Amino acid sequence: MTDHRHRCAVLDDFQSVATTAADWSPLADRVEVVSFPSHVTGEDELAAALDGFDIVVTLRERVAFPASLFARLPRLKLLIASGMRNSVIDFAAAERHGVTVCGTASSSTPPVELTWALLLGLARGIVPEATALREGGPWQSTVGADLHGRRLGLLGLGKIGSRVARVGLAFGMDVVAWSANLTRERAEEAGAAHAGSLDELLRTSDFVSVHLALGDRTRGLIGARELALMRRSAYLVNTSRAAIVDQDALLTALREGAIAGAGVDVFDVEPLPPGHPMRTVPRLLATPHLGYVSQANYTTYYGQAVENIQAFLAGAPVRRLG
Numbered sequence: 001m002t003d004h005r006h007r008c009a010v011l012d013d014f015q016s017v018a019t020t021a022a023d024w025s026p027l028a029d030r031v032e033v034v035s036f037p038s039h040v041t042g043e044d045e046l047a048a049a050l051d052g053f054d055i056v057v058t059l060r061e062r063v064a065f066p067a068s069l070f071a072r073l074p075r076l077k078l079l080i081a082s083g084m085r086n087s088v089i090d091f092a093a094a095e096r097h098g099v100t101v102c103g104t105a106s107s108s109t110p111p112v113e114l115t116w117a118l119l120l121g122l123a124r125g126i127v128p129e130a131t132a133l134r135e136g137g138p139w140q141s142t143v144g145a146d147l148h149g150r151r152l153g154l155l156g157l158g159k160i161g162s163r164v165a166r167v168g169l170a171f172g173m174d175v176v177a178w179s180a181n182l183t184r185e186r187a188e189e190a191g192a193a194h195a196g197s198l199d200e201l202l203r204t205s206d207f208v209s210v211h212l213a214l215g216d217r218t219r220g221l222i223g224a225r226e227l228a229l230m231r232r233s234a235y236l237v238n239t240s241r242a243a244i245v246d247q248d249a250l251l252t253a254l255r256e257g258a259i260a261g262a263g264v265d266v267f268d269v270e271p272l273p274p275g276h277p278m279r280t281v282p283r284l285l286a287t288p289h290l291g292y293v294s295q296a297n298y299t300t301y302y303g304q305a306v307e308n309i310q311a312f313l314a315g316a317p318v319r320r321l322g
Contacts, residue, residue, distance in 0.1 A: 006031045008055035008309065010302075012062055013037050021295070022302035027309055031055070039271050047072040054078065055312075057305050060292060061086055062270055067093035078312050082106060082292070082301040084321065087214070091322030100312060101321045104304035108159040111265075111291035115164050115209055115239045118263030121285050122235045123147060123207075145206070145235070145260070148172040153205030154192065155221075156240070157182055161211035162190040176201055180217055202229040207237065214241035224249040230259050237263040239291045247278075254283045265291050 008027075010018040013035040024033060039062070040049045046069060050056060055078045058065075065079060070093045077099060081089060084103040094101050121127060125142030132138055152168040154161045154177040161177065168175045169191050177187050178195040187194040195201035198221070202208060208230065212218045222236075223246040230236065236259060238245055247268050253259050261283040270289055272278055278286055304319065311318040 006054040006313070007052060008033045008057065009050055009053040010035045010057045012039055012059045014039075015293075017298060018057070018302050021298040022306055024302075024306055027306060030313060031309060043069050043072075050076065055309060056080070057302075058082075059301070061088045062289075064088040065094070066090050067096075070094055070097040070099060073097075078102070078309065078317075080104070080305045080308050081321065082297075082305075084319070086321060089321070094322065100317050102308040102312070102317060102319045103321045104301050104308070104319060106292060107294075107297050107300065108163065110294040110297055111160055111239050112163040112167070113294075114265060114287070114291045115160075115211075115237055116167055118237050118239065118265065118285055118287065119207060119209065119235070120147075122237070122261050122263045127285060145233070147207075150174065150206040151176060151204055153178070153195065153201040153208045154211060155179060155198070155201070155208065155244075156211035156213075157187060157190050157192060158211065158213075160240075161209075164209055164211060165190045165192045173207075176205065179212060198226070199229055202226055203231075205234060206231065207235050209237040210240045210244055212240055212244055214243055218244050220244070220246050222246065222249075224252065227253040227258060232258065233260050235259065235261050235263065239263075239265040242266040242268045251277055251281050254281045257283065259283070261285065263287075265289055 008031050010033060014037060016035060016037050018035050019033055040046050050073055052075060054075055056076060057080045059082050067090045079094065079099055079101045082104050083106040089101060091101060124144040129142060132141060148171060150173055152173045152175045154165055156179050157177040165175045175192040176195045177192040178198050178201045184194040221244050227249055250262060254262060263285045265287045266289055267278060308319055
């Protein structure tokens with residue numbers, strides 16, 4: 001590295017809190033931090049925006065870094081992504097172009113909490129009832145769905161799914177779980193019954209919540225056939241990855257009332273374009289990928305980003321990915 005003052009780009013700082021969520025003062029004399037509060041779309045736009053930056057901090061998997069982008073950023077030397085897994089960074093290309101890639105810790109607690117915010121919001125009609133109250137609409141127009149005694153079906157029972165299961169049990173729900181590798185013993189350890197199959201879980205659950213990693217086996221796992229198996233009174237919640245659920249099939253199911261509703265925090269395109277049908281389809285409670293967005297997580301992300309930059313500048317990178 002030369003002795004010039006390094007430039008660091010922080011992408012997708014939508015709330016403009018990146019420089020206040022953590023203490024960047026240890027880097028003040030060596031690094032100029034530039035926040036991007038709006039999403040930069042497209043490789044041409046990214047290449048132009050990031051030209052002249054040595055360091056880039058990116059949130060989760062919102063911005064892809066393929067080989068073609070690395071080739072257009074010759075000055076880039078350090079890429080930091082929140083979390084310790086990332087499927088949209090070409091690590092081999094990063095290495096070829098001399099870019100060190102580092103990650104940060106990430107808590108699984110915030111997405112658990114948002115899952116329940118969506119599920120409860122759906123069950124009790126919170127958004128339409130609150131909107132009607134504020135706008136002078138009818139006093140009560142929905143009848144809430146009960147949780148106690150109802151079945152919660154979990155697709156995936158890892159760190160997030162198992163925590164969602166415990167909350168379901170606290171509500172007095174009958175919790176069942178399924179994934180391709182889930183054993184009966186592992187399900188029972190988390191307090192859940194093992195669903196015999198995906199189809200059985202979908203047919204018998206009042207609430208279905210997705211907590212699977214995206215991969216070849218899970219992409220498009222929930223399609224038109226699977227949605228048709230669900231009860232018309234059932235709700236689907238997805239705070240994991242949009243591609244696990246066929247988006248067109250979900251839109252059709254919501255429009256036709258094939259299910260009672262869905263709570264979604266993840267989308268096929270993010271940020272969601274203004275005219276996207278997910279913005280207007282009925283029976284949908286949607287949030288703009290807030291699963292990981294919490295004060296504690298942001299303090300960790302940006303605090304460890306600072307540590308990663310310090311370590312890199314000292315010639316001893318930490319939390320390397322790839």
